[in-house]
Amino acid sequence: DTAVSQTPKYLVTQMGNDKSIKCEQNLGHDTMYWYKQDSKKFLKIMFSYNNKELIINETVPNRFSPKSPDKAHLNLHINSLELGDSAVYFCASSQGRYRGFGQGTRLTVV
Amino acid sequence: GQQVMQIPQYQHVQEGEDFTTYCNSSTTLSNIQWYKQRPGGHPVFLIQLVKSGEVKKQKRLTFQFGEAKKNSSLHITATQTTDVGTYFCAGHSSNTGKLIFGQGTTLQVKP
Numbered sequence: 001d002t003a004v005s006q007t008p009k010y011l012v013t014q015m016g017n018d019k020s021i022k023c024e025q026n027l028g029h030d031t032m033y034w035y036k037q038d039s040k041k042f043l044k045i046m047f048s049y050n051n052k053e054l055i056i057n058e059t060v061p062n063r064f065s066p067k068s069p070d071k072a073h074l075n076l077h078i079n080s081l082e083l084g085d086s087a088v089y090f091c092a093s094s095q096g097r098y099r100g101f102g103q104g105t106r107l108t109v110v
Numbered sequence: 111g112q113q114v115m116q117i118p119q120y121q122h123v124q125e126g127e128d129f130t131t132y133c134n135s136s137t138t139l140s141n142i143q144w145y146k147q148r149p150g151g152h153p154v155f156l157i158q159l160v161k162s163g164e165v166k167k168q169k170r171l172t173f174q175f176g177e178a179k180k181n182s183s184l185h186i187t188a189t190q191t192t193d194v195g196t197y198f199c200a201g202h203s204s205n206t207g208k209l210i211f212g213q214g215t216t217l218q219v220k221p
Contacts, residue, residue: 041196043153043211056208090152097141097202099209101152 003027006091006102013081014110020077021105023091029100031055032074034066035090037104043090049074081109114201116212124220129189131215133182133199142175142182143209145198153198179204189219 006023013019025032033056034046048056052068063079074091086109091102113136123129133142141160145153157166159175159182166173170193172185182199196214203210 041147041214041216043198043214045209045211097143097158098155099143100155104152 004091004093004100004102006089006105008105009103010106010108012108012110015081015083017081018077018079019081019107020075021089021091021107022073022075023102024073025091025093025100025102026072027093027095027100028072029093029095030071031094032068032071033092033094033099034074034076035092035101037088037090039087047074047076078107081107083109085109114199114210114212116199116215118215119213120216120218122218122220123189125191126188129186129193129217131184131197131199131217133184133201133212135180135201135210138179138204139201140179140204140207141202142179143200143202144173144182144184145200146195147198147214148195151195186217189217191219191221193217194219 004025031050033048036044036046045058046060047066049068051071065077068074088104088106090104092099115134117132141158143158144156146156147153157173162179163177164175170187174183196216198214199212200209
């Protein structure tokens with residue numbers, strides 16, 4: 001009964017491809033996020049959605065497009081993948097101050 | 111922009127030794143949270159501190175929030191190999207409400 005689940009766990013793809021990562025939370029939280037963790041483990045917020053509405057967009061290239069079909073899902077689509085996009089992407093959700101993270105998607109662009 | 115700095119970046123200790131990581135914010139925080147990320151895992155929420163000068167304990171872990179609400183520390187007494195991982199602090203800005211993560215401190219424990 002994973003609270004925040006994202007798929008796939010690993011993704012290896014070539015430069016220029018388009019890929020999507022899916023995220024679902026069963027906690028009933030109103031807010032969902034996407035974070036990028038680089039090789040130095042720095043966690044950087046990318047997007048935040050509250051009840052399907054975008055509330056934070058942290059100067060992420062527009063090749064990244066989040067989509068929230070309902071408040072339990074927040075997917076991330078990436079167009080024209082670049083080498084620098086290689087990282088671990090974490091989905092998270094929150095209600096109040098508590099924040100729960102998904103298990104992460106390790107994206108490798110070759 | 112607002113920053114949350116965490117030191118040290120890495121720490122190697124012998125099992126049984128104590129460990130402390132420090133977190134400093136450039137601005138006042140409404141609260142501070144701590145997370146632990148095991149190698150290959152995801153950040154897991156440990157605790158939240160809200161009050162100025164607050165101290166909370168979880169078994170061998172002691173968390174403090176500074177009087178000025180701009181710094182915090184996590185102290186682990188008598189480390190064990192299960193303590194291995196990266197510890198992140200994260201503070202909610204009093205101004206913007208955004209949660210800003212520190213860079214993390216990666217702890218290695220030698221048995």
